[in-house]
Amino acid sequence: MDSELLTARLFFRAAFPVMKVPLRDDPSMRTAWESVTATVQFSADTGAPAAGGAPPAEGAPAAGGAPPAEGAPAAGGAPARIGACLRFDQGELTVSEQLCDAPDLTLHFKSVAAMNALLRGGVALPRFRGALKHPLLLVKTLKLLMALTLMLPRNRPKDPLRQYLKVKMSLYMITTALSVYNKLGDPVMSAWTKPQPDRIYQFTVEPWEPENGIAVFLRVKGGRTKAGRGVYTRRRPFVHFRFSSVEGAMKVLLKEVAFVEGVEKGYVAIDGSPEYSAQLNDFMAILQGLLT
Amino acid sequence: MSDGTGTTWTCYDAATMTAREIYGRVLAELSDTDPRVVGLTADLSKSTAIVNFEREHPDRFFNMGIAEQNLMGVAAGMAKVGLIPFASTFAAFASMRAAEQVRTDICYQNLPVKIIATHSGVSFGAAGTTHHCTEDLAIMRSFANMTVIVPADGTETANAVRAAMDIPGPVYIRIGRGFEPPFYDREDYGFAVGKAHKVHDGTDLTVIACGIGVLQAVEAARLLKEQDGLSVRVLNMHTIKPIDREAILSAITETRRILTVEEHNTLGGLGSAVADVIAESGKGCAFAKAGFPDVYSEVGYPEDLYAHYGLDANGIADRVRKLLKVEFEEDEEWEDEV
Numbered sequence: 001m002d003s004e005l006l007t008a009r010l011f012f013r014a015a016f017p018v019m020k021v022p023l024r025d026d027p028s029m030r031t032a033w034e035s036v037t038a039t040v041q042f043s044a045d046t047g048a049p050a051a052g053g054a055p056p057a058e059g060a061p062a063a064g065g066a067p068p069a070e071g072a073p074a075a076g077g078a079p080a081r082i083g084a085c086l087r088f089d090q091g092e093l094t095v096s097e098q099l100c101d102a103p104d105l106t107l108h109f110k111s112v113a114a115m116n117a118l119l120r121g122g123v124a125l126p127r128f129r130g131a132l133k134h135p136l137l138l139v140k141t142l143k144l145l146m147a148l149t150l151m152l153p154r155n156r157p158k159d160p161l162r163q164y165l166k167v168k169m170s171l172y173m174i175t176t177a178l179s180v181y182n183k184l185g186d187p188v189m190s191a192w193t194k195p196q197p198d199r200i201y202q203f204t205v206e207p208w209e210p211e212n213g214i215a216v217f218l219r220v221k222g223g224r225t226k227a228g229r230g231v232y233t234r235r236r237p238f239v240h241f242r243f244s245s246v247e248g249a250m251k252v253l254l255k256e257v258a259f260v261e262g263v264e265k266g267y268v269a270i271d272g273s274p275e276y277s278a279q280l281n282d283f284m285a286i287l288q289g290l291l292t
Numbered sequence: 293m294s295d296g297t298g299t300t301w302t303c304y305d306a307a308t309m310t311a312r313e314i315y316g317r318v319l320a321e322l323s324d325t326d327p328r329v330v331g332l333t334a335d336l337s338k339s340t341a342i343v344n345f346e347r348e349h350p351d352r353f354f355n356m357g358i359a360e361q362n363l364m365g366v367a368a369g370m371a372k373v374g375l376i377p378f379a380s381t382f383a384a385f386a387s388m389r390a391a392e393q394v395r396t397d398i399c400y401q402n403l404p405v406k407i408i409a410t411h412s413g414v415s416f417g418a419a420g421t422t423h424h425c426t427e428d429l430a431i432m433r434s435f436a437n438m439t440v441i442v443p444a445d446g447t448e449t450a451n452a453v454r455a456a457m458d459i460p461g462p463v464y465i466r467i468g469r470g471f472e473p474p475f476y477d478r479e480d481y482g483f484a485v486g487k488a489h490k491v492h493d494g495t496d497l498t499v500i501a502c503g504i505g506v507l508q509a510v511e512a513a514r515l516l517k518e519q520d521g522l523s524v525r526v527l528n529m530h531t532i533k534p535i536d537r538e539a540i541l542s543a544i545t546e547t548r549r550i551l552t553v554e555e556h557n558t559l560g561g562l563g564s565a566v567a568d569v570i571a572e573s574g575k576g577c578a579f580a581k582a583g584f585p586d587v588y589s590e591v592g593y594p595e596d597l598y599a600h601y602g603l604d605a606n607g608i609a610d611r612v613r614k615l616l617k618v619e620f621e622e623d624e625e626w627e628d629e630v
Binding site for chain 1: 495496497520521522523545546547548616621623625626627628629630
């Protein structure tokens, strides 16, 4: 798969869903969205020809009827347009990797690379459709997009809430990205997951407590993967990354200290296989390279 | 624990470190400090290594002749008057020929007779089925009041013999023929009756073993780590009764797959004791038992028999691979949580 296309799909499936974290845990964001019921589409042209020849019109379904299925080619090859549909229902967000049926607001990019550039925190101007009709929705959407940039390494929040959000969002995204990367068929990741029996790679930030604590896991079994939230209770983790605190996690995630140094200084402890934790770390580095 | 786990084993070790030899030595030590200790056998003084005790305390040693029922009956009588008898004979005779005396004379009265059963399992190899003993754990664990211990090697036998002194009731200690490679290299690793010893940690599967199976299971765990990248926990379940429920429950919840390894019929021994705990827990767990599959063993050298019945490291590794493929999990939801 083309690297930009792969990156876009990782953003759709691993980064966009993380918007749920500020929507739930950031009081100002929650208040802004709690009464919003709307559909927002992010889309980009891939450069591949559409079903009928010319590229589809902005905001229109790819082939004139229902939106194309996830990743489905427009005319037997690569899809002409890719996108993600964000549905807000009284502030509750669901994300699907497909074009919306009738979006209230569309942010459309001329190329996948341009969209990725913006999502990586760079500069790229999309075309807006529905902005005049829904100006407040546009403002709120851009604000929500800004919240995603909290995950970028250059972003070093000082206040505790934003630090908490950054660590939580980063761990949510990285575990989902690992799972999606495998599901999208990366050959190296597949070769890594396939021989493994049922295993849990658990991440927790101490002190962990069920309601507001930060805990995520990646489950691997015979080539299948799943990103999960909380502590997996059905078996002991094969590898357990235990961050000493939000601050400790920040230092490691922001690469203020190298991972090994983080272990030495007590910011993170690893229980379980050192070989597999190093291999997982390598995949995390690959994904970080793609997404930031 | 020995780093080589058997690979550095020599003939010298056989003479000094095996369960049988250490039993004889420790018994002699115990009797130096406790005048209640007496030793009995049924014409197997040398074979069961109680000869060490006989040499040092001939006045407290009693050879009952080839009469195992009498051996157990006399031991019960001695216990009744305040002595602590150690009765040594082959496992096949202790558990089957003298079963009624062990049950009625010793266990029923909860008397502190310590039965040291040597040449257990198929360790008597070429002597054949009459001298093999693959039923004793099933028999002994069904006798009320009885404590059943299967040490992994000579060092653990020393711990078990010493611990048996403090148990107020009967104890059955099951050991081999005297050619078992050492597993532990020191005695202070934390032996406690009724508490399994975790000798290799892992999360993919737990092997619960006893006796010679412990060393083989650890060899298998190392092999599986090197060849398959698998993480296998090994528990030395030296005490079959009372079984360590806590260690089994942890294995169920933490690894979800359990294989038992014993030099015994798969019916009634360690595997059955572990299965009881799994069933009573109500938790899901893939489970298999390695042992003699309800057959009388072939006759041959013990090492050949262990390999034939899959009780050596390679056999255990193959069973682990097979058990890991068993599908039982309810948790088959693979949608990412977002």
